[in-house]
Amino acid sequence: MTETGPAKPNAEGKSFDPMQHWRGVRDAYLEACSKAMVDMVNSEAYAEATGEMLNTSLTVSAPFREAIEKSMLKALEQLAMPSRSDIVSIAERMTNVEMRLDDLDAKLDLIANSLSRRPTQRTSMRSPTPRRRGSRLKSAKRGK
Numbered sequence: 001m002t003e004t005g006p007a008k009p010n011a012e013g014k015s016f017d018p019m020q021h022w023r024g025v026r027d028a029y030l031e032a033c034s035k036a037m038v039d040m041v042n043s044e045a046y047a048e049a050t051g052e053m054l055n056t057s058l059t060v061s062a063p064f065r066e067a068i069e070k071s072m073l074k075a076l077e078q079l080a081m082p083s084r085s086d087i088v089s090i091a092e093r094m095t096n097v098e099m100r101l102d103d104l105d106a107k108l109d110l111i112a113n114s115l116s117r118r119p120t121q122r123t124s125m126r127s128p129t130p131r132r133r134g135s136r137l138k139s140a141k142r143g144k
Contacts, residue, residue: 040046076083082090 073083
């Protein structure tokens with residue numbers, strides 16, 4: 001549909017679109033630009049130039065980043081809030097505790113399995129009255 005009214009069909013029964021040619025030109029231009037950009041970005045020279053710019057940027061911004069980190073640490077310290085390193089330390093400790101608990105759980109499972117396999121052997125080996133740890137020492141001290 002045009003601004004002045006409906007588009008009129010041509011001899012083939014299709015509507016005439018005056019912008020169709022320009023769309024084709026635009027699409028061809030965008031396709032050519034896209035191919036050129038992909039070729040440029042995939043080149044070794046582009047990778048080297050980008051790497052050099054990144055290194056320069058990181059080198060220049062390092063003092064500012066360090067100053068911001070120090071001021072943030074002081075602000076968190078004054079607000080009695082944990083810093084990133086405090087959180088990382090707690091996470092490492094919790095991971096260590098979790099690993100130890102997993103090891104203990106596995107050992108307890110092994111003990112439980114070994115006890116459930118040989119119930120008759122265990123009961124025959126036990127003495128009728130259970131002894132407490134260190135009971136000999138206590139009775140020996142009392143006798144003195």
